Amino acid sequence: MFECYLCLNKKRAGYGGYYCDACNKIGKIIECYGSDEVLDILEQTCLRKDKKLRDIKIEKVKKDKEEDKKVDIDKAHGLAPTPPPPPTTRSQKKKTSN
Numbered sequence: 568m569f570e571c572y573l574c575l576n577k578k579r580a581g582y583g584g585y586y587c588d589a590c591n592k593i594g595k596i597i598e599c600y601g602s603d604e605v606l607d608i609l610e611q612t613c614l615r616k617d618k619k620l621r622d623i624k625i626e627k628v629k630k631d632k633e634e635d636k637k638v639d640i641d642k643a644h645g646l647a648p649t650p651p652p653p654p655t656t657r658s659q660k661k662k663t664s665n
Contacts, residue, residue, distance in 0.1 A: 569579045577587035586594065597605050 569582070571577045571579055571587040571590050572585045573590040573593070574587060577589065580586060580588050580591055584591070
């Protein structure tokens with residue numbers, strides 16, 4: 568019936584109030600620290616900015632390209648790792664011991 572004006576899904580704290588208990592606490596935090604600082608903290612902790620994501624993706628692509636180049640250079644010089652020999656089975660051991 569009487570919903571909070573901020574979160575829009577909880578009931579208001581009192582008949583004459585506009586906000587629920589949680590939103591009242593948020594309001595008190597904003598009064599204490601200031602809206603700019605609280606907004607800055609929320610953006611840094613809760614939101615991912617496009618620039619930050621783009622930088623992460625660019626670093627990942629660069630790292631992948633460097634690894635690919637390293638593998639290509641190793642293959643060209645014959646330095647590619649050779650696979651380990653297959654394990655010797657019991658039947659193979661019997662054949663070699665006779």
